[in-house]
Amino acid sequence: xxxxxxxxxxxxxxxxxxxxxxxxxxxxxxxxxxxxxxxxxxxxxxxxxxxxxxxxxxxxxxxxxxxxxxxxxxxxxxxxxxxxxxxxxxxxxxxxxxxxxxxxxxxxxxxxxxxxxxxxxxxxxxxxxxxxxxxxxxxxxxxxxxxxxxxxxxxxxxxxxxxxxxxxxxxxxxxxxxxxxxxxxxxxxxxxxxxxxxxxxxxxxxxxxxxxxxxxxxxxxxxxxxxxxxxxxxxxxxxxxxxxxxxxxxxxxxxxxxxxxxxxxxxxxxxxxxxxxxxxxxxxxxxxxxxxxxxxxxxxxxxxxxxxxxxxxxxxxxxxxxxxxxxxxxxxxxxxxxxxxxxxxxxxxxxxxxxxxxxxxxxxxxxxxxxxxxxxxxxxxxxxxxxxxxxxxxxxxxxxxxxxxxxxxxxxxxxxxxxxxxxxxxxx
Amino acid sequence: xxxxxxxxxxxxxxxxxxxxxxxxxxxxxxxxxxxxxxxxxxxxxxxxxxxxxxxxxxxxxxxxxxxxxxxxxxxxxxxxxxxxxxxxxxxxxxxxxx
Numbered sequence: 160x161x162x163x164x165x166x167x168x169x170x171x172x173x174x175x176x177x178x179x180x181x182x183x184x185x186x187x188x189x190x191x192x193x194x195x196x197x198x199x200x201x202x203x204x205x206x207x208x209x210x211x212x213x214x215x216x217x218x219x220x221x222x223x224x225x226x227x228x229x230x231x232x233x234x235x236x237x238x239x240x241x242x243x244x245x246x247x248x249x250x251x252x253x254x255x256x257x258x259x260x261x262x263x264x265x266x267x268x269x270x271x272x273x274x275x276x277x278x279x280x281x282x283x284x285x286x287x288x289x290x291x292x293x294x295x296x297x298x299x300x301x302x303x304x305x306x307x308x309x310x311x312x313x314x315x316x317x318x319x320x321x322x323x324x325x326x327x328x329x330x331x332x333x334x335x336x337x338x339x340x341x342x343x344x345x346x347x348x349x350x351x352x353x354x355x356x357x358x359x360x361x362x363x364x365x366x367x368x369x370x371x372x373x374x375x376x377x378x379x380x381x382x383x384x385x386x387x388x389x390x391x392x393x394x395x396x397x398x399x400x401x402x403x404x405x406x407x408x409x410x411x412x413x414x415x416x417x418x419x420x421x422x423x424x425x426x427x428x429x430x431x432x433x434x435x436x437x438x439x440x441x442x443x444x445x446x447x448x449x450x451x452x453x454x455x456x457x458x459x460x461x462x463x464x465x466x467x468x469x470x471x472x473x474x475x476x477x478x479x480x481x482x483x484x485x486x487x488x489x490x491x492x493x494x495x496x497x498x499x500x501x502x503x504x505x506x507x508x509x510x511x512x513x514x515x516x517x518x519x520x521x522x523x524x525x526x527x528x529x530x531x532x533x534x535x536x537x538x539x540x541x542x543x544x545x546x547x548x549x550x551x552x553x554x555x556x557x558x559x560x561x562x563x564x565x566x567x568x569x570x571x572x573x574x575x576x577x578x579x580x581x582x583x584x585x586x587x
Numbered sequence: 588x589x590x591x592x593x594x595x596x597x598x599x600x601x602x603x604x605x606x607x608x609x610x611x612x613x614x615x616x617x618x619x620x621x622x623x624x625x626x627x628x629x630x631x632x633x634x635x636x637x638x639x640x641x642x643x644x645x646x647x648x649x650x651x652x653x654x655x656x657x658x659x660x661x662x663x664x665x666x667x668x669x670x671x672x673x674x675x676x677x678x679x680x681x682x683x684x685x
Contacts, residue, residue, distance in 0.1 A: 165675055173640035193607065193641065200640030203676030205647055225644070226651040298647060298677030 170310045173201035177314055181321040188222060190321060195223040198292070198314045202307050206274060206295035210235070211322050212288045217242070219291050222322075226295070227274050238262045245281035245288050250315055252278045252294075252308045278303055280311055282319035289322040349445070350397070357400040360407060364414045370488055373545055375399035377484035377525070380541055384524035385480075394446030395480060401449060402456045402481045405435030417495035432457055433466050448477040456481040459516040471518075479518045483509075483525060486516070491546055502546075502553040510563045523567045526560050533557040590616050595626040601635045605642030617649045621656045628653055629685070633664035643676055650681045661685055 177197045180190055195209050206226035210219035219235040237245075241263045255271065258264045258279045264271065271293075280292040292315055297303065303311070357371035364370065378399030382392040406414060409431055413424045420428065435453030444450070455478035458464035460471045464482075490505045500508070506526065513519045531537035534557060543551050590599045597620040602609050617628055628649070638646070653660045662673065663685035673679045 165671065169640065169672065169675070176640065196607070196641040196644040199647060200643035200645075200676075203643060203647065203678065205651060226648060298650075298680060300677065300680065 166306070170201045173197045174310075174313055174317075177317050181317050187321075187325050191222040191318070194314070194318045194321065195225055198294075198311065198318075199225060201310055201314065202303075203298040204294050204296075205298050206276075208293045209290065209318060210293070211290045211326075212237070212282075214288070222290075227293075230270070231274060232267055232270055235263055235267060242288060245291075246283060246286065248281055249283045250281065250312060250319060252280045252303070252311050252315075254278060254303075278308075278311065280315050282315055282322060284319045284323040287323070289319050289326060292318065346445075350393075353397050353400050356404060360401075360403050363406060363409075363411055370492070371400055371403050373488045373492075374402060374481065374484045376541070376545055377487055378480055380528050381480050381484060381521060381525050384528040385521070391446075394444075394448065395477060397444070397446055398449045398452035398477050399481055399484055401435070401439060402453050402485060403431065403435065404438050404453060405431035405433065407438075408434050415495070419496055429457070429465050448475055451475040452477045452481045454478070456485055458482065460518060461515045464516070476518075480521055483517050483521050487525070491550070499550075502550055502556050503559050506556070506559050506563055510566060513567060519567050523564060526564055526567075530557065530560045530564060533560065590620070595624060596629065597625045597627070598629040598631055600631045600633070603634050603636050605635060605638040605646070607641040607645075610642040610645035614645050614649055618652060621652060621658055625658060627659045627661065629661040629663055631663050632666070632669055635669055636666070638669060638672060643672070643678070646678060650678065654681070659683060 177194055180193050180197070183190075185193075191209050195207060198204065199207055208221050208224040208227055208231070210221045212219055217237050219237060221231075221233045224231060224233070241261050244261055255277055259268065264279070275296050276293050277296055278292075278294040280294070281288060282290040282292065292311070294303075294311065297307075354372070354375075357375060360371045361368050375396045376399070379392055379396035382395035387395065406428075409428055413420060413428055416424065432454050436450045439450035439453050442450075452475065454466070455464075455469065455474055458467065458469045458474045458478060459482075460474070460479075462468050462470040464474075487505065487509070490500050490508060491502070493499050509517060509522050509526065513522045528537070529542050532540065532542050533551065590597060597617075599613060599616050599620070601613055605613065613630070617630075620628060630646075630649075650660050660682040661684075662679070662682045665673065665684070670679070670684075
């Protein structure tokens, strides 16, 4: 084989390796460093550098530098004229003698001259500058031939695409992060708004101040105890915060009546679930069940609730949860016409009404959460913060809850398997 | 790859294939020898059958570092193909051939 054939085979090998390197999902910096090695080794180039272009800073930033010394500038600022010339030349090598007309080259000419740079290759991909390659003298001491320049162009295209891909990925990551931040901000705004609404609702009733906020928190506890995921739990809390939004339209004197309200007033008050649904339904909530929770949180499993007298399975699950949280808060806070009930009485009430008003598995979840806190298995102090330390430390409360939990959810019966000739035997 | 040193003369024995991994090992060893005051660096290619482009680039880097340190670089025991490749790419212009 003659020398050009050998050169071609050697360069072809380098090009193949470069393609492999760039299509592999290696570390980007390492890919560029290897690319510079391959380009240098393909033609026996003694020194060089590959830079990435920042279109925001209008700078070329060196990604890989070989044998150019510490004093070689790692950042080169480009002017508009440089950019125009780069785009006009495209991905073609510019010899140093020609490159000297470029404004940026004049700024760094001393550095380039000192390092015996011979070629500058703008990396232009899809009519966009993505970087540049700087190449020094060949080890043979010969000038670059048109054949050499073709090889440089072919390899430069690969390197340019690698940089463009990296830029694209970085842009996608940046936008994704921006979207995530925006989403978080919107979510935070939504929750702040929900809490502000809850506070506004509670302001109508001086005796039940904080009721909506507490119901939101009790609802959140139940959802957590039921093993719901973070989004569903958050949605449940929102449903709890807003369940009484319909009360905004009920006259204050009815809500604040320091006596048991009469039938007419009761009828007026009982409109609030439907009104709440009308208020919430047109809002595009991230959690679809929020309006349903407002509408049906006074329904009971036995069909004796309102507004529609629904039975068990007809009642949306979230409304069953809010119903328990709402009732629990009503029993455990002072009202104008009666004081809060002792904790043990409340647990008895939940037990007695389980399967009538409340869904048994929801009562179980709620009491389990309470028991874990009393038992020290949950150190979150969620109930103590909402109900007060003294209330939670009522004598015999933990035992009462334990008993109730056993009644509501007895231990799973032992599983039997058939054993030939012996009869059914328990698995020990 | 292996190496031996005597009187500021170090000999590094290259492996059968000089690529990125083995090339970087050679480069690391050469830099270590030069930092230790080596004045003559001999690269023994008696086992070398193939050198790829990355290997060429790394050897050019070794030559550059040796020049900056004022050390002499000797290439020895190259086979015919390796000589041909190094001549074609100009490496032989910067080293002593043995």
